[in-house]
Amino acid sequence: MAFLAHRNVACRLALLALVAIHVQGQPPIPDEYQVKAAFLFNFAKFVEWPAATFKGPEDPLAICVLGQDPFGTMLEDVVRHKTVLNRTFVIREVSNVQQAMTCQIVFVSASERKRFRAILDGFKGHSILTVGEAEDFTANGGIINFKLKDARVRIEIDAAAADRAGLRISSKLLSLAEIAKR
Amino acid sequence: MTNNRARGPNRRSVGRGAWILALIVSASPNTWAQKSKDLDLAQASLEDLMNMQVTSVSKRSQKLSSAGAAAYVITQDDIRRSGMTNIPDLLRMVPGVDVARINANTWAISIRGFNYRYSTKVLVLIDGRTVYTPGFSGVYWDEQDVPLEDIDRIEVIRGPGGTVWGANAVNGVINIITKKATDTQGGLASLGTGSEDNARALVQYGGKLGKGSYRAFGNYFNVANGQLANGSDSADGWHAIHGGFRSDWDLSQQDTLTVQGDLFGTSEGQTVTTLFSNQLPAFHTLTDKVAVGSGNILGRWGHTFSNGSETTLQVYYDRVRRLDEASLDTLNTGDVDFQYHFQIGSRQDVLAGAGYRLTDHNISPGYEITFGTGHRRDSLYSTFLQDQIQLTNSLALTVGSKFEHNDYTGFEFEPSAQLVWTPSDRQTVWTSAARAIRQPSWFDAESKLDVATFPLQGNGFGLVQLNGSLASKAETLLDFEAGYRIQASKQLSLDASVFRSRYSRIQTLEPATPYFTFNPPPPHLVAPSYWSNLARAHDYGVEFSANWNVTSRWRLSPGFSFLQMKILMDPSSHDTSTAASVGDSPKHQAQLRSTFNLPHNLEWDTLAYYVGALGIGPVGSYTRLDTRIGWRFKEGVDFSVAGQNLLRPLHFEFLDGLQVNPTQAERSVVGRVTWRF
Numbered sequence: 138m139a140f141l142a143h144r145n146v147a148c149r150l151a152l153l154a155l156v157a158i159h160v161q162g163q164p165p166i167p168d169e170y171q172v173k174a175a176f177l178f179n180f181a182k183f184v185e186w187p188a189a190t191f192k193g194p195e196d197p198l199a200i201c202v203l204g205q206d207p208f209g210t211m212l213e214d215v216v217r218h219k220t221v222l223n224r225t226f227v228i229r230e231v232s233n234v235q236q237a238m239t240c241q242i243v244f245v246s247a248s249e250r251k252r253f254r255a256i257l258d259g260f261k262g263h264s265i266l267t268v269g270e271a272e273d274f275t276a277n278g279g280i281i282n283f284k285l286k287d288a289r290v291r292i293e294i295d296a297a298a299a300d301r302a303g304l305r306i307s308s309k310l311l312s313l314a315e316i317a318k319r
Numbered sequence: 320m321t322n323n324r325a326r327g328p329n330r331r332s333v334g335r336g337a338w339i340l341a342l343i344v345s346a347s348p349n350t351w352a353q354k355s356k357d358l359d360l361a362q363a364s365l366e367d368l369m370n371m372q373v374t375s376v377s378k379r380s381q382k383l384s385s386a387g388a389a390a391y392v393i394t395q396d397d398i399r400r401s402g403m404t405n406i407p408d409l410l411r412m413v414p415g416v417d418v419a420r421i422n423a424n425t426w427a428i429s430i431r432g433f434n435y436r437y438s439t440k441v442l443v444l445i446d447g448r449t450v451y452t453p454g455f456s457g458v459y460w461d462e463q464d465v466p467l468e469d470i471d472r473i474e475v476i477r478g479p480g481g482t483v484w485g486a487n488a489v490n491g492v493i494n495i496i497t498k499k500a501t502d503t504q505g506g507l508a509s510l511g512t513g514s515e516d517n518a519r520a521l522v523q524y525g526g527k528l529g530k531g532s533y534r535a536f537g538n539y540f541n542v543a544n545g546q547l548a549n550g551s552d553s554a555d556g557w558h559a560i561h562g563g564f565r566s567d568w569d570l571s572q573q574d575t576l577t578v579q580g581d582l583f584g585t586s587e588g589q590t591v592t593t594l595f596s597n598q599l600p601a602f603h604t605l606t607d608k609v610a611v612g613s614g615n616i617l618g619r620w621g622h623t624f625s626n627g628s629e630t631t632l633q634v635y636y637d638r639v640r641r642l643d644e645a646s647l648d649t650l651n652t653g654d655v656d657f658q659y660h661f662q663i664g665s666r667q668d669v670l671a672g673a674g675y676r677l678t679d680h681n682i683s684p685g686y687e688i689t690f691g692t693g694h695r696r697d698s699l700y701s702t703f704l705q706d707q708i709q710l711t712n713s714l715a716l717t718v719g720s721k722f723e724h725n726d727y728t729g730f731e732f733e734p735s736a737q738l739v740w741t742p743s744d745r746q747t748v749w750t751s752a753a754r755a756i757r758q759p760s761w762f763d764a765e766s767k768l769d770v771a772t773f774p775l776q777g778n779g780f781g782l783v784q785l786n787g788s789l790a791s792k793a794e795t796l797l798d799f800e801a802g803y804r805i806q807a808s809k810q811l812s813l814d815a816s817v818f819r820s821r822y823s824r825i826q827t828l829e830p831a832t833p834y835f836t837f838n839p840p841p842p843h844l845v846a847p848s849y850w851s852n853l854a855r856a857h858d859y860g861v862e863f864s865a866n867w868n869v870t871s872r873w874r875l876s877p878g879f880s881f882l883q884m885k886i887l888m889d890p891s892s893h894d895t896s897t898a899a900s901v902g903d904s905p906k907h908q909a910q911l912r913s914t915f916n917l918p919h920n921l922e923w924d925t926l927a928y929y930v931g932a933l934g935i936g937p938v939g940s941y942t943r944l945d946t947r948i949g950w951r952f953k954e955g956v957d958f959s960v961a962g963q964n965l966l967r968p969l970h971f972e973f974l975d976g977l978q979v980n981p982t983q984a985e986r987s988v989v990g991r992v993t994w995r996f
Contacts, residue, residue, distance in 0.1 A: 172373050
């Protein structure tokens with residue numbers, strides 16, 4: 138290839154770079170689980186746990202993923218360096234109800250679908266916010282469920298189940314959610 | 320004889336490109352605005368999160384991880400970070416797929432051996448529309464353009480898929496699936512240029528229309544000429560223009576409708592060495608013009624019943640006109656496909672379907688080939704049933720079969736069984752057995768091809784002529800395989816498969832008695848051979864791939880495949896060439912991809928692909944090394960530069976291009992800017 142051809146290519150690449158510098162774009166569309174991770178973080182702000190849930194005022198808030206983790210590093214990315222009421226966050230992967238008992242928010246993966254009833258019964262009487270993403274999640278006793286509609290994440294909340302768990306969900310969150318049919 | 324070195328539209332588009340760029344820059348309303356919108360979702364309000372449009376790729380690819388087949392998914396992220404500019408090059412990242420470039424517009428692509436310019440045993444679909452040509456058996460890759468930004472994923476299934484996909488899904492299925500229109504809202508402009516890719520431009524807009532979404536795009540590219548063995552340029556440079564749309568509608572809570580279509584045209588060149596059937600016996604090397612014009616329209620209606628069962632009805636029409644070596648090939652395809660997906664009790668998941676395809680095909684005589692009367696109309700009737708039975712909580716058995724009737728070999732069936740054991744969420748063990756067939760093509764049945772001439776003692780010459788045979792049978796595969804997938808930790812996942820393939824009725828070329836003829840003049844001897852099915856093959860192999868997140872910013876994806884082929888000729892066969900086709904495919908291939916997220920929105924990605932030596936040519940083993948730097952200049956604006964084939968200035972990948980003279984892959988650089996608005 139002749140030297141001239143090289144210079145042509147270099148010119149064209151430089152022009153492209155110039156275009157990149159000049160144009161103004163819009164943010165990329167986030168992944169479904171990036172948004173779901175952000176919701177989980179927000180739940181910590183809009184849900185009140187009984188005082189006895191935490192050992193101390195600066196005890197971290199634990200978000201746990203039970204079953205196959207669809208988030209990758211997205212949950213860690215969302216809560217990194219964040220605090221809610223002076224509490225930092227810890228993210229844990231757990232594989233059974235026992236391990237999840239020390240968590241405040243438990244995301245029950247769709248991979249556990251066949252065990253929903255057993256898992257959710259296991260959390261009864263504990264102040265744990267259970268979050269799922271399956272049609273029958275609230276019907277089996279889950280508190281908050283993610284749905285996808287029009288490529289957007291929607292939430293449904295079973296307020297009665299939250300009450301039974303001793304959790305107070307802010308009216309702001311409730312007003313944006315669908316009420317779960319039982 | 321001509322040695323046309325005309326470069327057509329290639330290598331002189333700098334001026335024009337600059338104009339297009341200037342126009343786009345000046346058209347941007349907020350060119351100098353410095354508002355940087357950060358994508359920190361933790362800062363977003365609940366209302367914002369509710370209204371935020373999302374893509375949901377991870378969930379769908381999860382589904383494949385429990386499949387009882389050797390499946391590999393190329394994601395949109397893989398595509399973007401590869402720096403590749405065409406679909407054939409993308410397929411190089413899949414272990415077990417053999418991609419060999421013949422010239423700038425022609426590839427030989429196969430899975431698990433039997434690679435060839437017309438590689439007959441791999442079925443390729445774009446959004447459910449088959450692009451496998453029934454004329455020659457194989458895929459014209461130059462006719463298959465999908466804007467890479469619009470691809471949701473490419474699912475590659477190695478091994479037979481006949482039970483669901485039908486004939487020709489013998490060694491694998493490649494499903495190219497585009498994004499829904501809801502996932503491509505807003506504007507997109509992408510411009511690229513480089514030393515081999517002279518110019519690429521994609522302009523797209525996606526919006527809402529009532530209860531639905533749509534996108535419409537225009538795509539253009541121009542690829543430079545390659546270099547022949549003697550160092551001179553071929554005329555294989557080409558350009559193509561492609562307009563298309565896709566719309567997705569929610570007709571009701573239960574009904575979805577997708578309508579999509581394309582119009583596509585190319586102008587290509589190639590250097591061919593061929594006989595002229597009416598000017599025997601000399602060979603001619605010439606620059607040949609290839610032109611393609613094609614269009615398709617597809618509709619898919621999905622309905623979900625209140626009990627959760629689903630039906631899908633898909634209808635499409637596809638027309639391709641291809642001028643290649645003076646032969647005009649016009650193929651019209653109409654296809655109707657219906658699927659019904661339902662549960663019986665809580666343990667059985669059933670997929671059933673029925674389809675009809677009509678192909679109307681005209682191929683006019685070329686330099687050295689004729690097809691029967693030049694016209695054929697064929698019907699394909701098919702139906703299938705597949706039942707996934709959950710035997711225990713961790714063990715599932717899937718059994719099913721396709722039943723087809725085609726106009727070449729009549730009734731065919733393609734049964735399969737898969738057993739999938741998922742002892743935990745992180746592990747899958749599977750094994751399968753399947754039968755699949757490759758339906759004879761029109762070429763196998765009714766073509767006449769003059770391939771070579773030889774001098775006779777004294778005076779005159781003889782002609783080697785290949786002839787189709789109406790007795791051509793379907794090549795048959797009986798395949799057994801097993802695989803293991805594990806998510807060993809958050810950092811490491813592994814996928815391995817082994818296969819043992821038994822082919823019967825492999826196509827052979829059987830010589831018949833020579834005879835003298837006066838037509839066409841001059842008088843000559845004809846040494847005819849007929850396509851037959853007198854070989855078998857015993858193949859086995861392994862494929863392995865892994866993903867290792869070394870750190871949160873650095874991922875390594877190694878892959879490896881091994882293939883052992885053995886072709887067994889029937890004692891009654893006099894074929895002397897089929898056994899050598901073992902040498903068309905590499906025994907070993909390996910891949911290593913590295914993706915690195917650097918600070919300041921920079922990405923650094925490197926690919927290394929090793930391909931073992933080929934007996935045909937011979938072609939020595941080679942390693943392809945590509946590297947790419949990507950820079951998210953600001954949200955919605957990406958710039959990248961990639962170097963390709965960095966290790967060698969020039970190399971051949973496949974030397975058996977039939978009449979087409981192969982050209983060499985060149986070391987090259989390509990840049991791209993993508994702007995979403």
